[in-house]
Amino acid sequence: MRTHATLPAVGGTFRFGATEKLRTLDLSEPLEVRRVATGEHAHTVRTLGDSVVLKMARRLRSGIDPGIEMGHFLSRSGFTNSPALLGTLEHINEGGVPTALAVALEYIRNQGDGWSVVVDALDRELEDETLSGDADDRGLPYSLTLIETIGRRTGELHRALAAADAIDPNFAPEPVTNDDLDEWLKSAVLRAEEAFDSLDKLPDTTDVETQQLADKLLTLREAMVRRIETLVPTIARGNKLRLHNDYHLAKILVSANDIYIIDFEGEPDRPVEERRQKAPASRDIATMLRSFDYAARTAVDRQRQRGATQLEEIETRGLNWRSLAERRFLRAYGMARDDSTGGSHLAGGELLPLFLADKLFEEILYEGANRPVYLATPLRSALELVAPLDTTTDEDGA
Ligand SMILES: Nc1ncnc2c1ncn2[C@@H]1O[C@H](COP(=O)(O)OP(=O)(O)O)[C@@H](O)[C@H]1O
Ligand SMILES: [Mg+2]
Structure with a gap:
């Protein structure tokens, strides 16, 4: 070489x-x-x-x-x-x-990838909390400190990508167009339809709980697709950048008190040209936030497998961790991206809900075909997404 x-x-x-x-x-x-x-x-x-x-x-x-x-x-x-x-x-x-x-x-000396380090830490923290009750004056748990560091480094990565020079056309940011919005919406809806089709014919070996979640989601099919259509902004704003493009906790190496981002070639099953396309930074953020959901549910599952008794309480704590992690991540991210020129740190942030939904249905398709034991995770989150449509409100008559 x-x-x-x-x-x-x-x-x-x-x-x-x-x-x-x-x-x-x-x-x-x-x-x-x-x-x-x-x-x-x-x-x-x-x-x-x-x-x-x-x-x-x-x-x-x-x-x-x-x-x-x-x-x-x-x-x-x-x-x-x-x-x-x-x-x-x-x-x-x-x-x-x-x-x-x-x-x-x-070579980066490391203690493991972000997925295993976060899930191990959270597993222990959930157990600690359950044993010691709510009195929590122990400061920020390690898992959330790590999430903050990931948020900060992600913000710095995107800042570097957003600052790419116009002389490098492969990296120079480009404005999001109305055609882009149409394209992203179209592919999210298509993916959702494919995912629903796959849920319609899950194999008989599917466990009862997963099947029930799938059946519930199927009854909300139309509402869900309509919901996705409302997630696209009406006016194209902000820039699209080159991104990591396959960004989640396993693409992080944890090293002492810092983290390193690895594996930038994207998913090898996708054509190279697709993996080199530009998109709003919120595309990377969405996939990372989905990873927090998997981490939370995996840590809770480990407690269940070990025969923990206060499962409902543990589950609530797990979901609470997930929202704290999202908030910590986004705040650290925003601060790192906010530059002295006045900052547009969540430029493209209005597309986050659409990219989150798109990723969810991609997960449903992938897990259904490859890892059925994980299918319940995106199903539960998809149900959360339509939950407001599912409740017949009588409180305020709305
Ligand atoms: N620069 C590095 N320093 C230390 N370990 C690394 C490095 N790059 C990769 N690894 C190790 O190799 C594993 C696979 O690397 P990755 O880039 O994710 O490969 P792939 O593209 O095949 O998914 C990582 O999870 C990590 O354990
Ligand atoms: Mg790779």
């Missing part, structure tokens, strides 16, 4: 690339190679000593790799809470189109 070698290959060439950072790294001693367990991951990952991570693609996609592109951008922009890009290996075909084969990244 360091020599920027090019080697002949079938149908083109292999091209090696190295960043300045790789050239300054001391690699004189042999490095110990270790595996990183990557069950659900798209890459085979190895660490080399405690300085380099090598990600080798298991699935190949032709086109500009969003992860490599983002690595170069972030080092130019000075955002340091993601591992620095060290080197690349791509196949370049005869037409000049690249296919990423491997990337080398700076």
Whole structure:
């Protein structure tokens, strides 16, 4: 990589690339190679000593790799809470189109990814609270401190992306258009319809509780679609940016009192061009907030599996944590993005509800097809979304 070698290959060439950072790294001693367990991951990952991570693609996609592109951008922009890009290996075909084969990244010493660290911490905190009752003068729990840090670093990431120069058309922010709004609404409605179709034919093996939630949601199908249609703003405002695009707690590495954002190439099952599209920052925020919901419900489930008795109370605490986490995250995010020029930190924030709903139905489709035990999680949240329509109000006659 360091020599920027090019080697002949079938149908083109292999091209090696190295960043300045790789050239300054001391690699004189042999490095110990270790595996990183990557069950659900798209890459085979190895660490080399405690300085380099090598990600080798298991699935190949032709086109500009969003992860490599983002690595170069972030080092130019000075955002340091993601591992620095060290080197690349791509196949370049005869037409000049690249296919990423491997990337080398700076190794981040860490205590685990954000998902496991947050769920473990919350699990313990819920148990502590249950044992000690409500008297809570212990200050901010660790899980929420971490969420604040994630909010701040996310705000900084988006600030860097929002400041991309017009000379870099692949990154320069662009105004949201009315066509964009139409497109986002159309795809959210389509996804919801597909999700409802899938709920209509869940397999017989579906557990009773999940089936009941699905049946309940199905009775609200029309109301739900109408609700989604009300979520799109009438006037296009703000900018769309390049984003992380597959942003959730597992894309965070926790390191001492800080966090690092990893894995910028997006979902490998989606075409590269789709993963390079710009969208309002609230698209990344929506997927992260959904992850808080999963974390809360997973921690509560762990208590249930361990035979905890005060389940209702624990569940209330879990959902309370979720709203606290959302608020802490958004506040820290807003403060980090709010720049001295007067700040438009939640520019695009009016699209958050639409992107949240879109993500929810994507989860329903995904969990239904791949992880039925998790299906109840997005179903419950989808029911919360239509809850106001579901109640026959008699209090104020409205
Ligand atoms: N820069 C890094 N430093 C330390 N560990 C890393 C780094 N990048 C990835 N890892 C480890 O490898 C795992 C998989 O990496 P990820 O980028 O998410 O791969 P994939 O694209 O295949 O999902 C991470 O969860 C983390 O444990
Ligand atoms: Mg990835």
